[in-house]
Amino acid sequence: MRNLARRCRRRLALWALTVRDSFVLLLPLTFLGVTATLLANAPFAAVQRVLAALLGDGWRDIMDAVVNATYGVFGLALAVVVGIRLARRLGAGPSDETLPEVSVGMAALVNFMLCLTIGNAPALTGMGRDSMLLGLLVGLATPELLRPLTRIFGVKPDHDCDPTFYAAIRMTPPLVVLGIGVILGVEAAKTLPAPGVRWLAALPPTVHGWIDADWSLCTAAVVASHLLWFVGIHGNMVLEQQAQALFGAGGAAYNPVLGWHPLLGTFGMIGGAGATLGLTLALFIVAREGPFRRLAAVSVLPSLFNINELLIFGLPIALNPLFLWPFVLAPLVMTLIALTAVHAGLLPLLDVQVPWTTPPLLSGYLLTGSWRGPALQVLGLLVSTLIYLPFVRRAEARRVRAQSAAFHATVNAIATEGRPQTQSVPLHGELGLVARGLLAALTRDLGTAALTLAFQPKHDHRGVAVGVEALLRWRHARHGAVRADVAVTLAEEGGVIRALGAWVMEEACARKAQWNALGLSHITMAINVSPLQLDDPLLPALLARCLERYGLTPGEIELEITESQAIPVRQVVDQNLALIVAMGVSLAMDDFGMGYSSLLHMRRFSIHSLKIDGSLTRDVLTNPISRDIIHTIATLGRTRQVEVVAEFVETAEQRDTLAALGCGVFQGYLYSAPLPAAACAEYLLGAGAGAAASRRESGLIS
DSSP states (O other): OHHHHHHHHHHHHHHHHHHHHHHHHTHHHHHHHHHHHHHHTOOOHHHHHHHHHHHOTTHHHHHHHHHHHHGGGHHHHHHHHHHHHHHHHHOOOTTOOOOOHHHHHHHHHHHHHHHHHHTTOOTTGGGSGGGHHHHHHHHHHHHHHHHHHHHHHOOOOOTTSOHHHHHHHHHHHHHHHHHHHHHHHHHHHTTSOOOOOGGGGGHHHHHTTTSOHHHHHHHHHHHHHHHHHHTTSOHHHHHHHTHHHHHOSTTOOOOTTSOOHHHIIIIIOTTSTTOHHHHHHHHHHHOSSSHHHHHHHHHHHHHHTTOOHHHHHHTTOTTOGGGHHHHHHHHHHHHHHHHHHHHTTOSOOOSOOOOTTOOTTHHHHHHHSSTHHHHHHHHHHHHHHHHHHHHHHHHHHHHHHHHHHHHHHHHHHHHOTTOOSSOOSOOSHHHHHHHHHHHHHHHHHTTSTTEEEEEEEEEETTSOEEEEEEEEEEEETTTEEEOHHHHHHHHHHHTOHHHHHHHHHHHHHHHHHHHHHTTOTTSEEEEEEOTTGGGOTTHHHHHHHHHHHTTOOGGGEEEEEOOSSOOOOSHHHHHHHHHHHHHTOEEEEEEETSSSSHHHHHHHSOOSEEEEOHHHHTTTTTOHHHHHHHHHHHHHHHHTTOEEEEOOOOSHHHHHHHHHHTOOEEOSTTTOOOBOHHHHHHHHTTHHHHHHHHHHHTTSOO
């Protein structure tokens, strides 16, 4: 029983996530419908004249056509999108094949139309917002029912046939069986009594005599309509069916024995259902950046005209448990405040008709003919904002946590070690979206303060500083420091590695020129170069230009060839490396011993130094195999008169062991962490080195 309850909770959570994503995916449809609704109901004559001049006298018909093409098919679109999204999330069972998404979408469309036509719903209005609940039910039920039906009735032709033909033949019997089941279900449902809210009509005689009925009727109308909105039913349309009982004849003056529709619209629902203009302000207050901020920006103008579908379906509010309480509570509290003001004689109400799209303040003044109307709306806006604020903060905190988790998952996916020579940046799903966002940010940050270089000193066996390695540092505006290997991988696979590499070379050479003026010309500057840069025929010219611009000798620069990618076997690569060596610039192989084909590179290129991979040096004290590999590399280097560099050196014992194995140059936290340019220059001039020696002598560094 406990396992069954756990499975049910997981499935309900999956449905809720699917519905939320589907509402968000339909935002373009919602936005277009909102725009057309706003233009068609613009309360200002000037706007109407402009539209007539641009579109002709039939501009209202054009706007109505847009509304019908968007809101008019919202329920149908919801059924199809929910069905496809749920089929994708359900995936395949242990012995099942994945349901083809096209087949699921087609089945959801057919089932939805069967429900409408057999249920005798009007064709156009039946597909729109008033059938959202039907769309949700059909969308969720279609893939859930297709899975078992496919196992029972699915035909499995030969797997060597065309994949499209295979999917079509396999899904035909289940779709037919499901369609027949829908027909029988709709016919059975037609025999049930129609649901409704006719109980609202019984409220006036029940409560009249001990309280003015407008209190109960307005409260019931607000609560009922917003609960209907929340589950995907157009609450306003349902209330229209009970308008006569709730609000009396259309256009009637205020009467305390009935509810009054203008009171609800003008003071209880500022910004539309849910009093969502307050939600928009809360989003602006809480969200400084990100999707909530952007949603608030595009929602503020429609909300001023009481059109809020962007928030209801974009945030979304519908079927989002987090926003149920404020969505109902904000308009309810604002309505009760307005009723209190009316019954206390503080708010006069005029017998006028105010268009529902009239903006706040103006609508309050027109309905009351007094400054008290706008003042009450300001108070209501403040109250609704305060009601929404804690829920928005919770939603934003949840979003930030999810964003951070997605960022770290993406970074880990990109930086996974031991990756074969394939594209590593995720292309699909949430991780792919984050990776593309990081790449866009990296491209924007080129040449800005977000990208810097740090420099880590190298020391010989006597402890004398002989060089530094320039290391990339990237600080993302939102996520903070991003790993250098992730930035390089993004640049390589995003096609911006040449631009990034050129910036690194310019920056490193500029810092080296500054250090030379301080008397540090003997220090070698190592610059990392991606294998993809070696394929650039302009690389030697770029290097020569940097040397000339900053007055450097070729012997001051060393290019460390990383093995984040395999070094291309092409003539242009060999020519580039030959030209670079001919200049007098040294070449070093980074991460030697663990790369794609490290040994072959020694035969192919003229190598000055080998930098042993950090995975070997880190455990040299505990792993005899690592020691043997390092000894072999050092012997090879000594034989070929190639310098052997050990990185990630953190203790004196580790350094001494590496030296005994044949390493001659050491780089790591034993001597110094990577430093900014100014701090590194100070270290190289002696102050930093002396401090490091003092710390070692005092035992602070082992």
